[in-house]
Each structure stands twice: as structure tokens, then as C-alpha cells.
Amino acid sequence: MSFLTSFAVIFLCALLFGKIACLLKLPPLLGMLIVGIVLGPCALNLISPDILNISTDLRQAALIVILTGAGFPF
Numbered sequence: 001m002s003f004l005t006s007f008a009v010i011f012l013c014a015l016l017f018g019k020i021a022c023l024l025k026l027p028p029l030l031g032m033l034i035v036g037i038v039l040g041p042c043a044l045n046l047i048s049p050d051i052l053n054i055s056t057d058l059r060q061a062a063l064i065v066i067l068t069g070a071g072f073p074f
Helices: 003-023 028-039 049-053 055-070
Strands: none
Touching: 003 028, 003 049, 049 055
16 A cells, blocks of 8 residues: 555544544544554554654654643643
């Protein structure tokens, strides 16, 4: 899978599973985490190696978004 296709699949699946988690009265972040585990190299390995190479930067950006949404200084 190409870089942009992998990114789009991750993003759309994360949004979908976030909504499903909300319907189940769970935090949306839990659904997004499940998508990351299932699509990542631990289970289905559908993510492009290019995204795995920049995963450290993506995790840091995600942490900043989460902490900003929670109101914590970073």
C-alpha cells in the first residue's frame, strides 16, 4: 500500500471505530487505539513501511493533540 493510501485507511478507520466506541459508551480514543493495533505490524500489517519509519513523529504529534484536548500543558 502506498503512503497516502495507508494514511487515509488509518485515518478513516480510526474515525469510524472512534464513533463505534462512542456508541458503545466508551472513549473514542479506545476505538482509535484498537485500529492502530489491528492495522499495524502486530496483527494485519497493512501499514506502509514509510509510515512506520515516521511513526515516532506521528506518535509525538498525537500526544500533543491529546494533551491539548485534555487541557494539559505540554
